[in-house]
Amino acid sequence: MIKHLARLLSLLILMITATSCVHLKEYQKSRLNDAEMALTNRKVEKNELNFQSYREAASGANSGKTGGGCGCN
Amino acid sequence: MRKVYLSVIGFSLLCRFNAWSQTKTDTALVSKAPVSLYKPVTQDSSQYKPRSLRVDEIDLVSSYYQQSGNHSAIQGGMGDESVTDIANAIDINLVWLNNKLNKNTLSVGFGFDYHSAASQAWVSSTGASSPTGTRIYPSLDWTVENAKKGNSIGIGAYYSGEYNYQSLGLDLHFSQKTANKNGEFSAKLQGYFDHVKLIYPSEFIPQSTVINSVVTSASGTTLSSDGGHNRANIPSSPRTSLNASLSYAQMINSRLQVMFLGDVVTQQGYLGLPFHRVYFNTGKDTIEKLPSSRFKLPLGFRLNYFVGDNIILRSYYRYYFDNWGVKSNTVGLEIPYKITPFFSISPFYRYYDQSAAKYFAPYGVHSPTDEYYTSNYEYAKFRSSFYGVGFRIAPPNGVFGWQGMHELEIRYGHYTQTTDLVSDVISLNLGFK
Numbered sequence: 001m002i003k004h005l006a007r008l009l010s011l012l013i014l015m016i017t018a019t020s021c022v023h024l025k026e027y028q029k030s031r032l033n034d035a036e037m038a039l040t041n042r043k044v045e046k047n048e049l050n051f052q053s054y055r056e057a058a059s060g061a062n063s064g065k066t067g068g069g070c071g072c073n
Numbered sequence: 074m075r076k077v078y079l080s081v082i083g084f085s086l087l088c089r090f091n092a093w094s095q096t097k098t099d100t101a102l103v104s105k106a107p108v109s110l111y112k113p114v115t116q117d118s119s120q121y122k123p124r125s126l127r128v129d130e131i132d133l134v135s136s137y138y139q140q141s142g143n144h145s146a147i148q149g150g151m152g153d154e155s156v157t158d159i160a161n162a163i164d165i166n167l168v169w170l171n172n173k174l175n176k177n178t179l180s181v182g183f184g185f186d187y188h189s190a191a192s193q194a195w196v197s198s199t200g201a202s203s204p205t206g207t208r209i210y211p212s213l214d215w216t217v218e219n220a221k222k223g224n225s226i227g228i229g230a231y232y233s234g235e236y237n238y239q240s241l242g243l244d245l246h247f248s249q250k251t252a253n254k255n256g257e258f259s260a261k262l263q264g265y266f267d268h269v270k271l272i273y274p275s276e277f278i279p280q281s282t283v284i285n286s287v288v289t290s291a292s293g294t295t296l297s298s299d300g301g302h303n304r305a306n307i308p309s310s311p312r313t314s315l316n317a318s319l320s321y322a323q324m325i326n327s328r329l330q331v332m333f334l335g336d337v338v339t340q341q342g343y344l345g346l347p348f349h350r351v352y353f354n355t356g357k358d359t360i361e362k363l364p365s366s367r368f369k370l371p372l373g374f375r376l377n378y379f380v381g382d383n384i385i386l387r388s389y390y391r392y393y394f395d396n397w398g399v400k401s402n403t404v405g406l407e408i409p410y411k412i413t414p415f416f417s418i419s420p421f422y423r424y425y426d427q428s429a430a431k432y433f434a435p436y437g438v439h440s441p442t443d444e445y446y447t448s449n450y451e452y453a454k455f456r457s458s459f460y461g462v463g464f465r466i467a468p469p470n471g472v473f474g475w476q477g478m479h480e481l482e483i484r485y486g487h488y489t490q491t492t493d494l495v496s497d498v499i500s501l502n503l504g505f506k
Contacts, residue, residue: 023253028327031379035467035480036387036409036417039322039332039375044463044482044502047136047160051498052459055490057427057452058393058401060316060336061371 126169129178131505136160142450142494145192147274149350149358150436150448152195154494158188162210175219178227182212196348197275208235216246223250223257237270239309255324265314270307271347277360310343328379334391338369351446352437361447363432369395373403383411387421398431399452409465419463421486429454450492461486467504480504 024032031037041049041062053059138158145152162184169177186208196202209232216227224247231242246261315338322332342365349361373391380386389405407421430452432445439446463484472478482502489495 022324022326024255024324024327029324031328032324032330034379034385036385036411036419036465037330037377037379039330039377042463042482042484042502043132043134043164043504044484044500046134046162047138047158047500048459048484048486048498050160051138051140051158051488051496052425055451055488055494055496056401056425056457057395057397057399057430058369058371058391058403058425060318060338060369060393061334061373061391062389 124170124172126167129166129168129506130164131166132164133503133505134160134162134164134500136498136500138496138498140494140496142490142492144448144450144453144492144494145195146346146349146361146447146449146451147192147195149352150450153191155191156188156496158186160184160186171217173219175217178214178216178218180212180214180216180229182210182214184208184210184212186210195274196272199275202275206235208233210234223254224248231265237272238267240265240267242266257322259318259320259322261316261318263314263316263318265312265316267312267314267342268309269312269343269347270309272307273347273360274350274358276358310347312340312342312344314338314340330377332375334371334373334375336369336371338367338371340367340369341365345447346449349447349449351439351448353439353441353446354437355441356437357441359441359446361449362445363447364397364445367395367397369393385409385411389423393427397452398429399427401425401427407463409463415466415468417465419465419484421459421461421463423459424456425459426456427454450494453492455491457488457490459486459488472503477505478503479506 049062136159138156138160140154140156142154143152144150145154162182164180164182167179167181171177187205188208189205191204193206194200194202194204212229212231214227214229216225218225226247227245229242229244229246231240231244233240233242242263242265244261244263246259248257248259250257317337318334319336320332320334322330324330344365344367345361345363347360350358351361352358371391371393373389376386376388378386378388385408387405387407387409389403391401391403393399393401393403403423403425405421405423407419409417409419411417430447432443432447433450433452434443434446434448435453436448439448461484463482465480465482466472467480470476472481480502481504483500484502485497485499487495487497
């Protein structure tokens, strides 16, 4: 699994470096500033993330909550 | 080439005229000043009160969640685990500028949940405990943003309260944009200081502890032997979670951006739940027992790409492992399609898998000689799928023509686990400005 992960990360890094980061002016960011392009969870996902963190052992690395709360039921 | 050149000049002039027209509030100053397309906006501040506090945004999020399954942790890994949950939350963002003209944002949140859980009734061995409960969760966050330096710093506090579980969270967060403003590093340090009320299954309650009581439920209602209700003074045990969250976001080009995320999480204290039963292979039952510390390391990235003019790819991957033996992969893909610039439909799919924790075994499999044991299927080996669709409406003249409501989102999702747990969730978000 770690090998698989390393391969995936290498591919991602290669892809990003191959395309290289362009210096973007503000007027070139219209698409990136679109609300759907935000690199965060949607507000409407708030409770979905809660139940997933309670039903699954893994949590975190999603800009959300990584601890606290019971989820007892 | 000439066309391109003229277009750029035309566009530039148009932008300048627009900028000039937006600043034309002080007519006296404008009439005296020489005609210039490059007049700085900062000179025109006579009528503007930057420090005034104003409501920037209000968000209302409501959800209805329904679940069915047959692996209740309260009954040792078998039994009805149906749940319904109604959640409502409000977030209010207040903004103002301080003396140094830094933007301050104060976010005040409050949430209220009401749930009904079939398994909860079986905290009592006769199934007589209350199957319902409530949770409240207020939050507060204050962030100061320095636009010139491209950084922000803030603090936050959270509280989550159920009858049998209290959680207090504090955080400190910081972000810094790169010099060209195309990248941003963020860090967040969080601490959760929780208390688990030690509500045991009724057969394990010492008679001397709960006088006149025969049933204790997770929602806190204690039925006394005379048919009345009282609340026993039940002790609690602490649980502390410390998290460091790091992320780096980078714009790759005008259509592609990526974010790398990583958390380091440590937990100490009572990490099980006192009303989770475990049935040994001898037929006897006991209370779940888990180690008092846990280390978690989730690592992930998001990659969003704007394809053409109306399709967006939102992708997510996370690898997770912890020292309880759980390893997990999460892959998510959402494809918002813009039917108009202000209305989009977003189908999504999320795949998740995990290996079992080394302390997990199903009903009747654990041995009394095991050091730790749980039959909570949260720690079982399984795969899950979550798929559905979302709709987002954000017209410039307001949703349904109501200027105050700038955004409406509805999202439905269906979730299945290979443990046979199935759930549905529908959520609504209303955004007001």
